[in-house]
Structure formats: structure tokens, C-alpha cells
Amino acid sequence: MNISIIGSGYIGKSLGKYYFSNGFNVTFFDISKEILQELERDGYPICSNFDEAIIKSDVIFLTLPTPTINQKISLDAFDDTLTKLLNLNLDGKLIIIKSTITPGTTDDFIKKISEKNSCINKKFGVIYNPEFITEIASSWNKSGEEIDFCKESRVVIGESENKEWGDFFIKNLVLQKKTPVIRTNYSEAEMIKYVSNVMLATKISFWNEIYLLTEKLNLSFEDIAKGVSLDSRIGEYGTVTGKAFGGKCLPKDIEAFITFANSYQKMSIVENAKKVNDFMKNSFGVRE
Numbered sequence: 001m002n003i004s005i006i007g008s009g010y011i012g013k014s015l016g017k018y019y020f021s022n023g024f025n026v027t028f029f030d031i032s033k034e035i036l037q038e039l040e041r042d043g044y045p046i047c048s049n050f051d052e053a054i055i056k057s058d059v060i061f062l063t064l065p066t067p068t069i070n071q072k073i074s075l076d077a078f079d080d081t082l083t084k085l086l087n088l089n090l091d092g093k094l095i096i097i098k099s100t101i102t103p104g105t106t107d108d109f110i111k112k113i114s115e116k117n118s119c120i121n122k123k124f125g126v127i128y129n130p131e132f133i134t135e136i137a138s139s140w141n142k143s144g145e146e147i148d149f150c151k152e153s154r155v156v157i158g159e160s161e162n163k164e165w166g167d168f169f170i171k172n173l174v175l176q177k178k179t180p181v182i183r184t185n186y187s188e189a190e191m192i193k194y195v196s197n198v199m200l201a202t203k204i205s206f207w208n209e210i211y212l213l214t215e216k217l218n219l220s221f222e223d224i225a226k227g228v229s230l231d232s233r234i235g236e237y238g239t240v241t242g243k244a245f246g247g248k249c250l251p252k253d254i255e256a257f258i259t260f261a262n263s264y265q266k267m268s269i270v271e272n273a274k275k276v277n278d279f280m281k282n283s284f285g286v287r288e
């Protein structure tokens with residue numbers, strides 16, 4: 001099976017190396033020449049021509065960046081890719097979106113791509129399969145053999161009413177057969193990814209406030225956190241406190257989520273989680 005990775009940054013590289021080390025024909029594409037040169041030096045197949053990469057693929061992973069700009073998700077990389085895809089025949093191909101995107105984005109993407117006559121026949125599949133690994137938890141060595149995809153807690157598949165492509169994905173591309181699989185529509189799968197990140201961010205901010213309180217009372221935060229987190233309903237995530245959460249995902253995703261959600265429903269808990277984090281950042285710095 002021929003796989004192309006469109007956007008060979010952190011997630012694209014880990015994903016591509018994972019499938020490569022499991023015997024798939026993987027081709028990396030990126031707009032950055034440096035990234036492609038590095039992958040080529042390390043012995044991975046690359047293609048610097050977008051059309052060629054797509055034409056020879058059965059499966060196309062979109063691992064494109066979705067930064068938050070002016071408090072809103074930016075889909076520029078998606079729009080750019082969409083424009084290029086519109087000129088190609090996608091018949092028989094499966095597009096798998098991995099990036100973190102606000103609910104409704106995959107539906108819009110499909111609508112735009114299907115409206116154009118240039119996508120002859122339109123017998124191609126699109127699924128949304130969010131990525132849950134994090135930069136901190138994940139690792140891979142230079143040969144691409146050891147990475148964390150096999151440790152995913154669940155595989156989420158956002159799909160249309162036609163389940164054939166999801167079935168194909170599970171059969172051929174979910175290599176860890178025991179991982180629980182959740183199948184939903186596109187927007188629900190997109191929401192699962194955001195709610196996961198927002199929940200993690202909220203837990204960190206909650207514990208950071210408790211940390212500030214215990215400092216003032218001269219109590220041992222570690223002992224209190226241990227005593228609380230042994231309750232399996234609560235768990236220990238977020239009890240490493242004292243600094244703001246950083247990294248590439250939580251800060252950008254919490255901000256984009258607030259803007260997205262607030263036009264439907266005010267997210268007061270999440271907004272306050274962000275406020276606490278801003279305070280921690282200004283007072284104590286960021287844990288990357």
C-alpha cells in the first residue's frame with residue numbers, strides 16, 4: 001500500500017516512520033526543503049512534487065499545521081492543500097486528516113472538494129482520525145523503529161454514513177488490534193480531540209491553583225496531590241504543578257477552542273483554566 005504524508009513535521013514524521021518501519025511504502029511531502037532533505041539523508045523516501053506524491057498514493061495523510069492566530073484556528077495549510085487537490089483525480093484514494101481541527105472543518109473540506117468537477121467521479125474517501133500522542137510522550141529513534149503510536153489509548157474515527165473507508169482503515173492501518181476504536185461523525189471526532197486537550201489543560205490549571213493555595217498555607221502539595229490522585233476517578237494527571245502548561249498543542253488548542261465554542265455556548269470553566277495558566281506563565285514560567 002502506498003502512503004503519502006502531507007506535512008512532515010512532528011506528527012507527519014512520527015506517523016510516516018511508524019508505517020515505514022511496518023513495511024508500508026511511505027513517501028514524505030512537505031513545503032520545507034530542509035525537512036525533506038533531512039528525511040532523505042536518514043533514508044526515507046521523499047517527493048518534493050505534491051501532484052506526484054498524491055498520484056502514486058492509495059492513502060494520503062494530512063498532518064498539516066493548525067496554528068492559532070489572533071485567538072482563532074488558522075486553516076491556511078489546509079486551504080493551500082485543498083486547492084492543489086482539486087486539480088487531481090482522487091478516485092480510489094483515502095484521505096486521512098490527522099490535524100487538530102475545529103468541528104465542521106472536515107465537512108467543509110469535503111463539501112469544497114466535492115463541488116469541483118475536477119475531482120472526477122468523486123469516489124474517494126475522507127476520514128478524520130485525530131492524533132493523541134504528544135511531543136513529550138512520544139519518541140522515535142533515527143531508524144524510525146521505536147515510536148509511541150502503538151501505545152495510543154484509543155483510535156477515533158470520524159466518518160460519513162458510508163462506513164467502507166473506516167472499515168478499510170481499521171483493517172489495514174490500525175496495526176494495534178486491541179486498541180479500542182470509537183466511530184463517530186466528523187464533527188464529533190473533531191470535538192473529541194479538542195475536549196481531550198481542553199480537559200487536560202483544565203486539570204493542570206486546577207492543580208496549579210491548589211498548588212498556589214498550599215504554598216500560602218505552608219502545606220505539602222505533593223502529599224495532598226498523592227492523597228487525592230490515588231482516587232481512580234481523579235487520577236494524577238496535572239499534579240506536576242508550579243508552572244504553566246506549554247508545548248505546541250495545549251496553549252494553541254485551548255485558545256482556538258474558546259473562540260470556536262463561545263459563539264455557541266460560553267465556556268467559563270475553560271476560560272478560567274486559560275486565565276490561571278496565563279497567571280502561572282507570567283509568575284512562574286512555562287513547562288514545555
Ligand SMILES: NC(=O)c1ccc[n+]([C@@H]2O[C@H](COP(=O)([O-])OP(=O)(O)OC[C@H]3O[C@@H](n4cnc5c(N)ncnc54)[C@H](O)[C@@H]3O)[C@@H](O)[C@H]2O)c1
Pocket residue numbers: 006007008009010011012029030031032035063064065066076077078080081098099100101131132133134135136248249
Ligand atoms: N505536536 C504534537 O504533539 C501534536 C499532537 C497531536 C496533534 N497535533 C496536531 O497535528 C497537526 C500537525 O502538528 P505538528 O506538531 O506535526 O506540526 P509541525 O509544525 O511540526 O509540522 C507541520 C509541517 O507541515 C508543513 N507544512 C506547512 N504548510 C504546508 C503545506 N501547505 N503543505 C505541506 N506541508 C506543509 C510544515 O513545513 C511542517 O513541516 C496540528 O494540527 C497539531 O495540532 C500535534
